[in-house]
Amino acid sequence: MFVNKCNCKENRLLSDGRTVCKCSANTQKMATDSFKVPAVPVSRPLQNNTKVINEAKDSSACIKPESSNKKDDKKKSWSVTDFDLGRPLGKGKFGNVYLAREKESHYVVALKVLFKSQILDSEIEHQVRREVEIQCRLRHPNILRMYGYFHDEKRIYLILEYAKHGALYKLLKERGRFDEKTAAIYIRDLTKALIYCHTKKVIHRDIKPENLLIGHNWELKIADFGWSVHSPSSRRMTLCGTLDYLSPEMIDGKPHSYAVDIWSLGVLCYELLVGLPPFDAKDTHQTYRKIRYVIIKYPEFVSEKAKDLMGKLLVINPEQRLPLAHVLQHPWILENAPEGAQPTVYTAEQQS
Structure with missing residues (x-):
C-alpha cells in the first residue's frame, strides 16, 4: 500500500518535483489561539x-x-x-x-x-516543542x-552553535560526490552521534544531507531535530522523514524503532559516495518499490568494502540491520576513517 500524498506544508520538494508527506493521519492538531x-x-x-x-x-x-x-x-x-x-x-x-x-x-x-x-x-507546534526539548x-x-x-x-x-561551513548538502552538490575517505569519516562521526542519541532514547528519523552541518574544523554535526522523538518504548507509528530516506517499515505503515536511523545511515553513505540517493526514481511509486525490495545499483567506482557496509545497513528486516556499534568496527570504516582521521579540507579555491 502506497502512502497517500496530503496537503501537509512540511513536504520536501525533490529534484523531479516529487514531495513526501511529513505528517501522519493520527497527529493531534494544535490549538491556534496561542503558541506554547x-x-x-x-x-x-x-x-x-x-x-x-x-x-x-x-x-x-x-x-x-x-x-x-x-x-x-x-x-x-x-x-x-x-x-x-x-x-x-x-x-x-x-x-x-x-x-x-x-x-x-x-x-x-x-x-x-x-x-x-x-x-x-x-500545525507543527508539537514538532517545534519537541525539537527544543530534545536538542x-x-x-x-x-x-x-x-x-x-x-x-x-x-x-x-x-x-x-554556529557551523562555519554550512550544510553538508551544499558541500555535496559542489563536489558532486565524496571520495571514500571523506565519506567514511562523515559516516563514522554520524554513527557516533546516533549511538549517543539512541542511548538517550532519541530517534532522529530524518537523517539527510540537508540536516547535517559542517563545523569550523570540517566536522559533521546533526543540526535538525524537528522530526526526532524521545521514545523510551522505541516503537513508533508516525510516518515522517524524506521520501528517499524512508525505511521499508515506514512506507508499509508498520511500527518503527531506532533501526530507522540505521537505514538512513546506509542511504546517506550511498548518497555521499555516488551523489544521488540509492532509491532515486522517476516517480514516487518506483521509489517505493525500490525501497520495499531494496533494489540498488552500485556504480563501478564504489569499493567492495563500501558495498558490504551498505548492504548490511540497507536490510528490509529492521532487526537484522548492522548495529551502530558494529558499524564503527567495519573494515571500510577502519581502513578509511581510523580514529583521529579528519576530512580533507575543502574550499572553493581548491576547485580552481
Missing part, C-alpha cells in the same frame, strides 16, 4: 565566556552561567536585544537563521528565528548545540 513553548530559560548561557558553554551541565533551561544570583535570575532572561544580528545564514518556511553575536561575551552563534503564526498555520539536552561533538531559547509575542528564537 517549553519554559523560558531564566539563565544567560553566554553571559560570561565560552567556558560556560563547554562546562555547562544538562538542565531544562539548557545552559546556566558560572555563577547565578537568585535575585538577578529574572533579569537575565534572554531577549533579541542581547544580540548583534549579522548576515542571514539560511531561510526556511517558518523563519530564518542569522549569524549573531552575544553582546556581553562576544560569543558568535546562529540565531534561528521562527514565526509563531506560520507554525500555528502549519537542548543533547551534548555531543557531532550534534549541533542549542545553547538556549526564548520567545516574544510573534517569534521564537533558538540560540544555536
Whole structure:
C-alpha cells in the first residue's frame, strides 16, 4: 500500500518535483489561539565566556552561567536585544537563521528565528516543542548545540552553535560526490552521534544531507531535530522523514524503532559516495518499490568494502540491520576513517 500524498506544508520538494508527506493521519492538531513553548530559560548561557558553554551541565533551561544570583535570575532572561544580528545564514518556511553575536561575551552563534503564526498555520507546534526539548539536552561533538531559547509575542528564537561551513548538502552538490575517505569519516562521526542519541532514547528519523552541518574544523554535526522523538518504548507509528530516506517499515505503515536511523545511515553513505540517493526514481511509486525490495545499483567506482557496509545497513528486516556499534568496527570504516582521521579540507579555491 502506497502512502497517500496530503496537503501537509512540511513536504520536501525533490529534484523531479516529487514531495513526501511529513505528517501522519493520527497527529493531534494544535490549538491556534496561542503558541506554547517549553519554559523560558531564566539563565544567560553566554553571559560570561565560552567556558560556560563547554562546562555547562544538562538542565531544562539548557545552559546556566558560572555563577547565578537568585535575585538577578529574572533579569537575565534572554531577549533579541542581547544580540548583534549579522548576515542571514539560511531561510526556511517558518523563519530564518542569522549569524549573531552575544553582546556581553562576544560569543558568535546562529540565531534561528521562527514565526509563531506560520507554525500555528502549519500545525507543527508539537514538532517545534519537541525539537527544543530534545536538542537542548543533547551534548555531543557531532550534534549541533542549542545553547538556549526564548520567545516574544510573534517569534521564537533558538540560540544555536554556529557551523562555519554550512550544510553538508551544499558541500555535496559542489563536489558532486565524496571520495571514500571523506565519506567514511562523515559516516563514522554520524554513527557516533546516533549511538549517543539512541542511548538517550532519541530517534532522529530524518537523517539527510540537508540536516547535517559542517563545523569550523570540517566536522559533521546533526543540526535538525524537528522530526526526532524521545521514545523510551522505541516503537513508533508516525510516518515522517524524506521520501528517499524512508525505511521499508515506514512506507508499509508498520511500527518503527531506532533501526530507522540505521537505514538512513546506509542511504546517506550511498548518497555521499555516488551523489544521488540509492532509491532515486522517476516517480514516487518506483521509489517505493525500490525501497520495499531494496533494489540498488552500485556504480563501478564504489569499493567492495563500501558495498558490504551498505548492504548490511540497507536490510528490509529492521532487526537484522548492522548495529551502530558494529558499524564503527567495519573494515571500510577502519581502513578509511581510523580514529583521529579528519576530512580533507575543502574550499572553493581548491576547485580552481
